[in-house]
């Protein structure tokens with residue numbers, strides 16, 4: 001005991017990529033006593049210099065929370081009985097490794113599925129590393145409904161993900177298409193306010209009037225799920241009024257004439273009828289966007305979650321960017337490419353190690369041919385033409401070619417196309433995050449599933465069904481990941497920054513970091529030659545080696561971060577040193593593919609088109625009589641992060657209950673008052689949330705919060721911490737008929753529902 005207080009600098013890990021605020025961690029006698037925002041960092045927290053959001057302020061409360069898991073647990077009762085025996089890691093590893101080896105021999109490597117959440121640690125990449133060596137193609141990652149799919153369809157169109165968050169003073173227009181940074185990323189919201197102050201126009205496409213809509217120049221309150229129709233209507237205005245970038249279209253786009261023909265199907269009157277947005281507003285937005293160059297579409301999750309329409313919506317947005325010449329442009333949407341400055345986390349995947357035969361077995365690859373084999377390969381090969389340095393693979397497999405979760409549950413329950421026997425779940429809580437929770441429940445309880453492992457901070461409803469529950473370390477017990485950060489105020493939107501944050505303390509009790517989990521499992525499987533590192537610090541040293549820096553040095557630098565050089569603009573015009581020709585775009589034609597040759601080759605519509613959602617007042621009018629309201633789910637809310645942190649008393653008191661937004665007229669008709677508990681019911685089931693009455697939502701739409709469970713309720717069946725009480729995924733639909741036929745993205749909205757007061 002020295003009694004001296006040491007201060008370490010790192011980054012808050014509560015909001016993964018959406019946050020990463022710089023923090024100072026105070027440590028005395030090995031105990032973390034305080035966490036505060038680092039006032040000297042540009043990654044300083046919002047809103048005041050030096051202050052943190054309530055969640056960040058609760059980091060110490062989380063580290064020492066009595067609800068945290070501290071030792072490995074083995075199930076001794078039935079799944080869901082909450083009967084556990086504390087065991088050693090040694091015993092856990094022995095039993096798990098034996099079982100996995102047995103399953104691999106009997107059913108093949110593909111019988112193992114790994115589940116991941118939304119990028120909480122380097123575990124995502126290392127999970128793939130283990131899995132590729134093990135030989136199973138079946139990784140589940142949220143990318144399929146969150147960002148990965150945008151990456152995929154952007155790449156198919158112009159050879160990389162279009163990264164743009166705008167530069168204050170340069171960017172003239174920002175389009176928030178299904179994105180609400182006021183709740184999903186506070187640092188980003190600050191940045192956007194700065195852009196607005198410096199003169200950027202703001203267009204918002206959202207069924208709800210959000211904070212960003214409040215400061216918008218145009219707000220398009222569309223009917224949920226009709227995004228593709230709206231985008232194609234805007235494309236038509238831009239073409240008809242000759243507002244497109246003629247030089248760029250003529251020289252660098254493929255298939256403009258066919259696109260022009262296609263959008264003849266989307267006259268404004270028809271689009272207005274589909275989307276509920278007036279023709280005048282659509283025209284105004286299209287003109288504003290096309291004439292305020294450079295302009296950006298920062299990524300928002302809403303369109304990735306539209307199932308059937310998800311890929312088409314992504315493509316339509318990509319086409320808007322392209323015909324206006326906003327691609328590969330400073331202040332517009334940039335194409336950074338695989339940067340190659342350091343060894344990136346993506347490079348750790350080892351996706352070249354899994355055999356093509358195994359890859360072809362990925363669940364869903366027979367149906368969803370763009371997102372999986374062989375589309376992934378075709379897109380990846382096209383990228384190879386323009387991006388340097390050479391890499392074995394360009395598209396991270398864990399983001400861009402994940403298995404749709406609903407197929408996993410079906411394979412467990414029905415053994416089709418082959419049985420799934422084991423799941424390792426790290427950083428995910430599928431009973432809450434996946435659609436149709438009742439089927440998830442049935443699958444995870446099924447005796448067909450022989451091994452279910454959960455590695456988490458706390459006992460979750462999903463963990464209640466596991467055979468082994470293993471304790472995970474949090475961000476105060478590991479060094480910061482070498483993560484890419486969203487842009488920050490007063491820094492040019494270079495898109496990516498690397499951070500160096502020292503490990504404040506070693507993991508408490510027997511908690512393990514995600515890194516240590518995959519390291520130890522891999523060593524036990526004999527993959528040591530691919531795991532030369534024993535600590536995360538050593539891994540980060542390896543990643544930093546190309547620039548001659550060690551992780552320790554990075555952490556100790558006054559600026560404990562690295563900024564990537566701003567991506568160059570108009571790289572497509574640069575001459576290839578060998579051929580002397582312009583390098584063009586990383587697509588089969590070398591141009592921006594408005595008309596996708598890969599989609600054509602794989603038997604899909606090469607141009608975007610709109611389809612009615614499987615459940616809607618238009619496609620299922622009979623159903624709409626019984627379920628008259630349109631349901632959207634999962635709009636982010638401060639300060640919860642998905643299913644996490646309900647245990648944090650200081651944060652929970654700010655958002656104690658789940659809320660569903662209802663328009664005052666609708667509420668009046670239904671006899672619902674502010675704060676009433678109501679049922680939200682769909683064909684799948686019903687859950688209860690508290691009414692939040694607000695004119696900011698369309699009268700025919702309701703918006704329910706996601707991922708609610710209640711650590712204070714009984715852990716065992718049938719409650720499972722109230723996993724079915726207010727969890728909106730009880731109501732969502734996971735029927736593969738509603739998936740994106742291109743990549744298997746499943747719909748989390750829109751749906752039809754009815755809402756009624758609970759007597």
Ligand SMILES: Nc1nc2c(c(=O)[nH]1)N[C@H]1C(S)=C(S)[C@@H](COP(=O)(O)OP(=O)(O)OC[C@H]3O[C@@H](n4cnc5c(=O)[nH]c(N)nc54)[C@H](O)[C@@H]3O)O[C@H]1N2
Pocket residue numbers: 015018118146177178179180181183184185205206207208210222223224225226227299300301302303632633634635636637638639640641642703749750
């Ligand atoms: N506090 C907090 N922050 C988070 C998270 C969290 O759980 N909590 N999660 C993180 C993650 S993983 C993600 S993916 C991001 C997501 O961050 P955002 O992209 O901001 O996502 P959302 O808040 O889900 O949705 C944005 C908006 O889409 C609108 N919307 C709903 N349906 C439609 C539709 O059909 N069309 C259109 N155009 N808009 C629609 C909603 O009304 C909402 O205002 O947030 C990250 N940040």
Ligand SMILES: Nc1nc2c(c(=O)[nH]1)N[C@H]1C(S)=C(S)[C@@H](COP(=O)(O)OP(=O)(O)OC[C@H]3O[C@@H](n4cnc5c(=O)[nH]c(N)nc54)[C@H](O)[C@@H]3O)O[C@H]1N2
Pocket residue numbers: 116117118119120121142145146301305426427428429430432433434435455456457458460472473474475514633634635641642643644706707728729732748
């Ligand atoms: N209806 C509906 N469903 C949705 C969405 C929606 O908008 N509507 N959004 C979707 C989206 S975009 C996403 S990204 C997903 C999010 O889904 P997930 O990312 O799976 O989120 P959670 O359900 O919160 O599960 C995360 C789990 O990881 C644990 N955890 C946190 N940090 C660590 C760590 O460092 N190590 C380990 N081992 N565990 C950790 C947490 O305690 C928690 O139990 O949900 C999707 N589901």
Ligand SMILES: [Mo]
Pocket residue numbers: 118142146301
């Ligand atoms: Mo997400």
